[in-house]
Amino acid sequence: MISTNDADLDAAELFAGGGEVRSLARELDWSKSPLGPTTSWSPAIRTMARSMFDSPFPICLWSGPDFALVYNDPYRRILAAKHPAALGKPGSVVWAEIWEELQPQFEGVRAGGDPVYFENSPFIMARLEGGGTETAYFNYSLSPLRDEDGSIAAVLNITPETTERVLLERRLSEEQIALISSEQALRESEARLRHLNETLEAQVAARSAERDQLWSLSQDMLARADYSGMMSAVSPAWTHVLGWTEGELLSRGYATFMHSEDMPPTLEAIARMAETRLPTRFENRIATSAGVWKPIEWTVAPEPDGFNFIAVGRDVSEAKDREAELNEAHEALRQSQKMEAVGQLTGGIAHDFNNLLAGISGSLEIIERRLAQGRFDGLERFISGAQSSAQRAASLTQRLLAFSRRQTLDPKPTDVNRLVHGMEDLVGRTVGPAIAVEVVGAAGLWPTRVDAAQLENALLNLAINARDAMPDGGRITIETANKWLDDRGARERDLKSGQYISICVTDTGTGIAEDIADRIFDPFFTTKPIGQGTGLGLSMIHGFVRQSGGQVRVYSEAGKGTTMCLYLPRYTGEFFDESQPPEGAIEPMGAGETVLVIDDEPIVRMLIVEVLEEAGYLALEAGDGASGLKILQSDARIDLLITDVGLPGGMNGRQVADAARLGRPDLKILFVTGYAENAAVGNGHLDPGMEVITKPFVMTELANKITELIES
Template sequence: MGALMRDHDWSATSLGPQERWPPSLVTLIRVMLNSRQPMFIAWGTDRTLVYNGTYVPMLGARHPAALGRPFFEVWPEVRDEVGALMDRVFAGDPVHMDDLQLTLHRNGYPEEAHFAFSYTPVPGDDASIIGLFCACTETTRQILAERRAASERQRQQALLQQMPGFVAVLRDPGHIFEYVNDAYITVAGQRDYLGRTVREVFPELADQGFYEILDQVYSTAEAFAARTLPIRLAGEDRERYLDFLYQPVRDEAGAVTGIFVGGYEVTEQVRSRAALEESEGRYRTLFEAIDVGFCIIEMKFDAANQAIDYRILEANPAFERQTGANVVGGWVSEFAPNLEQHWFDRYGRVALTGEPIHFENSAEVFGRWFDVRALRVGDPAARRVAVFFSDISERKRMEEALRILNTTLEQQVVERTTERNLLATIVEKTDVMVMAVDLGFNILAINKANVDEFDRVYGIRPKVGENILDLLADRPEHQAQVRAGWSRGLAGEEVTIIEDYGDPERARPSYEINYRTLHDDQGEVTGCYQFVTDVTERLRAQAELVQAQEALRQSQKMEAVGQLTGGLAHDFNNLLAGISGSLELMHTRMQQGRLTDVDRYMTAAQGAAKRAAALTHRLLAFSRRQTLDPKPIDVNRLIAGMQELIQRTVGPAIAVETVGFSGLWPALVDPSQLENALLNLCINARDAMPDGGRITIETANKWLDARAARQHDMPEGQYLSLCVTDTGTGMTPDVIAKAFDPFFTTKPIGEGTGLGLSMIYGFAKQSGGQVRIYSEVANGTTVCIYLPRHYGETEDEEQPARQAALSRAEQGETVLVVDDEPTVRMLVTDILEDLGYTAIEAADSAAGLKVMQSDVRIDLLVTDVGLPGGMNGRQMADAGRERRPGLKVLFITGYAENAAVGNGHLAPGMAVLTKPFAVDVMAARIRAMIEAP
């Protein structure tokens, strides 16, 4: 470039010959030529261009003609952008820019170019600016590369933004948020993410394990994936569930620089599955209770895909009632070898095609008619069919009689045949109520049974030709009910309903009503007929059966209570001796003035009183009557609470040992029923060891695989076992086979109901578990109750509230105390007066009600439940509230809490405190009730 400059004719330029160049220009040219950075000089008023060799690539095809020419003759296209900048420099103001974008035509076409440069003014001898010196760098490639990279990042982020799942990108070991998509914000909420660490954004995850997983992925470079992982975010009272992936992000050298986070929220799916399981449980209960027969069958086909047999996999109790057979697990060919082929064909078609069917047909082998609905269930390859059916034999017999009567009516009228009389007699004499109406609700036919029943429940005797709705015109609610039933039949719906009909002042029985449509010869609907059966007694019998079962359960429980009385009487005598003796010694020492031993006797009396209270509370809780109330419980804790009761029941000749498994799973059962079952097993064990022995109560966690589940006749899964083992006489195989049968007992007459093991079996099955007996004659017996594992936490035991400092009454606050026991009344009154309350005493309900009906101030009523004076405590409180609405009432009682108020329901502003009670508990409860709104 230096040679090119020396050979250039500078005399034709504004610079003139080289020998006349000023020293400053010569110096700058030397500096420029010896530099590797692109540089140029713009000199003089026309800003003549001089440049070095590394500037040449920027000129492109304009070199070498650009040398010595005015700057804007070389670069005319940049005059607007660069001209103003050069004017500033020639005015003495240096200019620096990191990025100047220009459009250049240096290679014959316009192209985008970027430069970083510094314009430095060059002063002359008179200090005026005579030139411009520029050191520059073309950054076009760098800028365009960065732009492409940014565009690629934007494209990738746009793709991530469109993903249906949540996405985040974390960098550095501190897991700093670099990017989150909208789906991530939708899941986690609006927060300040970018530039902050996960720990800063989500402090609530400190104890949930997510920080540790992120640290592990970053340090080990191994991805982590999880499904349905629970997470609890701030401000949320329920857990969510996530499917997610932590994937390490590496640089070009393979080092981990961050973590890619992606996944989906599956909370609704998890909750839906839980709801589905709950729904399935409800439907299972429904199918166990309904009168409609239900079963699931597995079809068998030959090589030609012809259905040849099926097996009953599952059936509800109504199945046996409807068919008269208990055949779960058996093949039809085994118990009904002559069953018609059409049953196999129909069920086989459902299993193969998945198309549900509804039909009515007879089964000669059972001698019955059935109304059947069938649909495929489960995996089609399993070829299983769910079948719902009802025994319609009686209805079919009646329909056949009516069909014969209907089809031969004209012939019967003409010929007056014996057959007509016979059929008419059948319809007229049967107990089944029959009626037919036309489309206008006019009666076409009605038998005597129906007329008599209509008269009994409505006081009306309908006749053929009358309108059934007009007969009930003055009773609109009954008319609407009758219209609704008949309208379904007249609309073509063949349906069976069970419903109450009739005037309650006369009679309102329950009926099973079958509606069937009447058609003419062309198939058009002309009316409807019904068969009606009074099922009041049947429904009452079913209700009485439920009550009888509950009575049997309570009887069995009370038998166990009877076993406790001897031991309890002995223990109470010991406790009462401790209480009375301590009180006498306290009295003696106080008379003697020796107060040092009083505290010791007082502590002994209080301890004995508390143990007596614990015994009565346990006995009351055990003997109360209730239905199953399942709760999550710790079985080990329940056993520990009963150990003293069990030891007293079995007596001192028998040692009781408990072996509780550490880490025992919770169970979802009724604790009262489980206590009942455990106590009865221990009583049975005691009776098997008349000469004494050992009872071992043991718990364990059990995982039953498919094989073990089949052996135990239970579903596969996780269970906990509660086993009671004795060293007694044992059982023979015959006795074991009958042990769970109701009323079966090996005890002498009058010494046992035979209900113990049968009730335990029913409780275990109803709780989703099983009971099994393992026994050898002369070597003892083990009875194990298996209960399904509960996936959740157990309930904490209630801890009685205590207050270090008892709150005192406010001025004028008054409490009415009603109790027929002077000692209790005195105790409560002293507590109230010590705390500053005004106490009013009454010894019976009549006196208490008289006070409440006066004008005296009463802030709280404290009353026993069992009172003399014609009313109990609840009745007295209700009567008092008629005069004082909203009066707050605290019942104190020695009975179990759910028996304290009659029906077990307390009105708002009422509470129960059981005797005996601690002074601070009584005081705290009184203060809390008075202050409550």
């Protein structure tokens, strides 16, 4: 969830430091100003806004389409009674009385990019208490403030007031005329001039002292350097951040302090700045005196002399650490979202498994009792029931394994109606008895090519969201349909025109408020209380559907419910429903070939051997990897190895197979596993002549796989 205080925290960091205007800027709600929240400001504006407060000169940034003001403490003396209301306001509001003259100048700089300078320009300004006006004079420059891409982000205005000097010079001029006829007047004028010079010298000295103090107190690393590779001045912050003395820093080339990987791009950026005469920003790693690399963010700007430039560096180590912590937190949240859904599954899965086991064990008991009684009529019904329950249990297990693993699954042609009906019981168990679940499958629904496990995950998450929107109970309807989208309908859904299927999940809940409808697919956005949702469910669904060539559309009305529709492209290729097991008896396809079976479960081993013998193959057995490997290392003929992946005794099935192929490089191998396919054999990596089949399996399917491998 995005914190509403993030913008405030950013302003607090951006305007950190002393001064009245900085304090006001930290407290101001910038999101209500024409400039918007500080998090949206361009890098150039943020850099200048951070550094301009250290300048002794009155500086103002005119930013945005309305030329809104951001200024430093010296500039507030120019504003006089207009301060502090002027901060963040448009220029047309702050300087309404002179805006007709100022606006064309600012527009010209922003449009053409050429700086302008005016000397002793007069303005009639309404800046006195009560709205009174006065004539003031200024030396002011207007320069474009450019971002890294060269675009003009704002107009930089440096504007020292010269009113006192202009008025003094005028008075001196009038007095000089009178001095022509009066020697005494001349001497008085000379005295005034001497006083003026002394005053100006004192002001210059005071400004220099103030600038030196800012240089000394700045937490940023300030430096003056040249293009030949040396620094001529560094601020004390260098020693504080990096540990090097001033003498060490000025006696070595600045490139020697850089990480070797960062040196080429840094020197290239400085060379580009020298050529374009435009400020630039970059980041590199600088060595400390203790041998530690610190990430430093630099802003560098050329000086007019063409030989030197000014550099401002900021240690971003803490920011990097916070970013790494945030990435870890995001990854943890992603995994917790999946585990949240697994938790929702637990109750329903336990109930379903107990039902399935009851069907299997009950059917087998009845079969055993009737066989003992010699009654063979009607056994097919109980055999079919046991097989059906076993297949449903296998499907449920594979669904849970596929859901819990983290690797991406391959999309396959899928019968969505069968998938949705197969989930109906699971969805019902998950949402609880207070909510009715109805599935409406379209007749003749087209197949689609999709990752079935992720589609199941998506539908389950949508059902959980629908449940949470109906705390007092209600109805969830899952409906499928064929959709043929023309150009207009496709544009409305941000899709290409063509044939699609839709899967819509509709609830009768509280609906989605209009003010958040555009944000529901944003990562980590959630309206649930803290600890009850990660805000990743809908964003993951949206990403999965878009990667599958489809789209998600939401239709909601507050107080009446929500419909979430997933659109997926129609699959037109050859379709075979892999969820349906092959039927029929096991044909005797073998010609006496020998198959070694390694499995630590005696019943499973017995069933595989039975299938082999029915199919006409000779079977050898081993209960663990070590005894199986002994047979493989003997002279016995072996045409196929069937091995469980998880074996006791310190050697798993994959290790047995690899060891066997050292002496039998052409040996064909069939892995049998109860785990997810990819996880079982090393992320799905199989060498030629290797196949895998997952437990539980239909016996005819096993027989076909054995024959296919042996005859290949």
